[in-house]
Amino acid sequence: MPVQLVLGDMFEGPTDLMVVPCSTIPTVTPIVQDRLRNFALPEPTDRMELGAVEIRRLGESEQSIAQSVAFAASVRAGRGSSPEAIRSIGAALGVATMERTSVRVIAAPLLGTGAGGLDAEVVVRQLRAGFESTSEPTATLQLFVLPGQRDLFEQLRSQLERGQAPKRSPRVFVSYTGTSPEHRGWVADLATFLQSSGVYTRFDQWDLEPGMNVAQWMTNELTLADRVVMICDERYANKADGLHGGVGWEIMLVQGDMARNGLDTVKYIPVVRCEDPDRGLPTFLQAAAFVHCPPSESDNAQRAKLLRTIFNVPLRPPLGTPPAWL
Numbered sequence: 001m002p003v004q005l006v007l008g009d010m011f012e013g014p015t016d017l018m019v020v021p022c023s024t025i026p027t028v029t030p031i032v033q034d035r036l037r038n039f040a041l042p043e044p045t046d047r048m049e050l051g052a053v054e055i056r057r058l059g060e061s062e063q064s065i066a067q068s069v070a071f072a073a074s075v076r077a078g079r080g081s082s083p084e085a086i087r088s089i090g091a092a093l094g095v096a097t098m099e100r101t102s103v104r105v106i107a108a109p110l111l112g113t114g115a116g117g118l119d120a121e122v123v124v125r126q127l128r129a130g131f132e133s134t135s136e137p138t139a140t141l142q143l144f145v146l147p148g149q150r151d152l153f154e155q156l157r158s159q160l161e162r163g164q165a166p167k168r169s170p171r172v173f174v175s176y177t178g179t180s181p182e183h184r185g186w187v188a189d190l191a192t193f194l195q196s197s198g199v200y201t202r203f204d205q206w207d208l209e210p211g212m213n214v215a216q217w218m219t220n221e222l223t224l225a226d227r228v229v230m231i232c233d234e235r236y237a238n239k240a241d242g243l244h245g246g247v248g249w250e251i252m253l254v255q256g257d258m259a260r261n262g263l264d265t266v267k268y269i270p271v272v273r274c275e276d277p278d279r280g281l282p283t284f285l286q287a288a289a290f291v292h293c294p295p296s297e298s299d300n301a302q303r304a305k306l307l308r309t310i311f312n313v314p315l316r317p318p319l320g321t322p323p324a325w326l
Contacts (some may be wrong), residue, residue: 003143006144010107014220015065015220016066016224017055017100024052026073050074053089060212063221067103068102072092072093081112086112091133091134094136097135098178104136104139109144138171147320159181169199171224171226172310174202174228175323212298215249231271233273236280237281258284269310272291275295
C-alpha cells in the first residue's frame with residue numbers, strides 16, 4: 001500500500017528517508033532532539049514556511065538508519081498547525097520519491113498531532129491524500145504510531161484500509177559478487193529485467209553512490225527488502241563460506257535473519273549462475289530450492305520462474321468440482 005501504519009518507533013529504522021517534525025522557527029521537541037543526538041543526526045537550522053519540507057542528504061557517519069532526512073515544518077511556532085499544511089507535507093514527500101530514485105520508503109510520525117493540535121485521523125487522511133497525489137507508484141509512506149497507543153493504531157488502520165490504493169510493487173535487493181565483467185553485465189541485465197517487470201530493484205550499480213557507507217547501505221537494503229535475489233556462482237559461494245568481503249558481511253546478516261525467523265528462507269531466493277549448482281551454492285543454502293541459470297543455456301524460462309516467485313504467483317491450478325458421474 002502507498003501509505004502504511006506501523007506500530008513502533010521510527011528511529012529503530014532503517015528507511016530511505018526519515019521525516020523529522022519541526023516548527024517554522026525551526027525548533028524540535030526535547031524528545032525529538034534527544035533522538036536526533038542519540039543517532040548523530042542533524043537538527044534543522046533554517047526558517048521554513050508552515051507545510052514546507054527541507055530534505056538533507058546524510059553524511060557517511062550519519063547513515064545508520066536512513067540515507068536522507070526531511071525536516072517537515074508541521075507546526076507554526078505558538079500557533080498550531082493546519083490540515084492544509086499536513087497535506088502539503090505529504091505532497092512534498094511524494095515529490096521526493098519522483099525526484100530521487102533512492103527514496104522509496106519514507107518513515108514519518110503523525111505530524112501535527114502533538115503541538116499542532118490536530119486530530120490523528122485528520123493527519124492520516126491529509127498525509128495520504130498529499131502523498132498519493134504526487135508519489136512514485138512503488139513508493140511507500142510509513143506512518144508510525146507509538147507502541148503505547150495500540151488502540152489509536154487499530155482505529156487509524158481501519159480508517160486507512162478503506163479505499164486504499166493497490167499494494168506497492170515488491171522491493172528486491174540483488175546480492176552478487178563481481179566475478180568478471182561478463183558476470184557483472186549478466187547481473188545488470190537481470191536487474192533491468194526485474195525493474196522493467198514491475199519489481200522495484202535495488203542494485204549497487206544503480207543505487208550505491210560515492211561517499212556512502214557501504215556496510216550500512218547493505219544492512220539497510222537487506223532489512224528493507226521484501227525479497228533478496230542472491231546471484232550465486234563459485235566465487236560467491238567461496239566468499240560466503242569464508243565470510244570474505246561485502247558478500248561475507250551480507251551472509252552474516254542473512255544467516256542472523258534466518259536464525260531469528262526459524263531458518264525461514266522464503267525471503268531469500270538463490271539464483272545459481274554456474275553449470276554445477278553444488279559448486280555455486282554457499283553451504284548454508286545447500287538445502288534451499290533455487291533458480292538455475294547456467295551460462296550455457298537460455299535463461300528466459302528461469303527469469304519467468306523468478307518473477308512468479310517474487311510476486312507469489314502459484315503454479316497450482318484452481319481446485320475444480322468433482323465430475324457429475326461420481
